[in-house]
Amino acid sequence: MEVEYTKDDCIRETKEHIAQVREFMVRCISELVDRALVHDNSKLKSPELEIFTKYTPLLKDSTYGSDEYKSFLQGMQVALKHHYANNSHHPEHYDEGIKGMNLFDIIEMFCDWKAATLRHKDGDIRESIEINQKRFGYSDDLKKIFMNTVEKLG
Structure with a gap:
C-alpha cells in the first residue's frame, strides 16, 4: 500500500528539521558564549x-x-x-x-x-x-x- 506524501507533509517535516537545526545551533552559540565569559x-x-x-x-x-x-x-x-x-x-x-x-x-x-x-x-x-x-x-x-x-x- 502506497502512502501519500503531500506538500503539507513536506512543509511540516522541513519546518521540524529547520527547528531542530536552529536548536542545535543555539546550543552551540550558548557553549561559545559560556567559553567567552571564562576564557583564560x-x-x-x-x-x-x-x-x-x-x-x-x-x-x-x-x-x-x-x-x-x-x-x-x-x-x-x-x-x-x-x-x-x-x-x-x-x-x-x-x-x-x-x-x-x-x-x-x-x-x-x-x-x-x-x-x-x-x-x-x-x-x-x-x-x-x-x-x-x-x-x-x-x-x-x-x-x-x-x-x-x-x-x-x-
Whole structure:
C-alpha cells in the first residue's frame, strides 16, 4: 500500500528539521558564549598571574615561534602547565593533542590565536597557522579551514 506524501507533509517535516537545526545551533552559540565569559580566567590567579606578569611584555616584543619566544616559554613552564591543565582550548590539555579536542575547543583556540597575534608587534595569524601546523601536527584540511576562517573573520 502506497502512502501519500503531500506538500503539507513536506512543509511540516522541513519546518521540524529547520527547528531542530536552529536548536542545535543555539546550543552551540550558548557553549561559545559560556567559553567567552571564562576564557583564560586562570591567568588572573596564581601561579599564572605572577609568571604572565613577568613574561607578557617579553613575549610582546618577540616573534612567535622564534628561538627567543621558545626560550621565554621555557621560563614559563610552571604557569603553562597549570594553564594547559585548566583550559581545554589548548592542544596541550589533551594526551592526544589537537586530536583530542572538540569543535568548541578548536573555535576557542582559533580565536585565541587571532587575539594573540594582536599582542605581538609582528603578529600574523596566517603565519601562526603555518607554524602551529608544524607544532601541533594538524592536517592540511584543517589548515585550509583556518585560512578560510581568517578571510571570513577579517
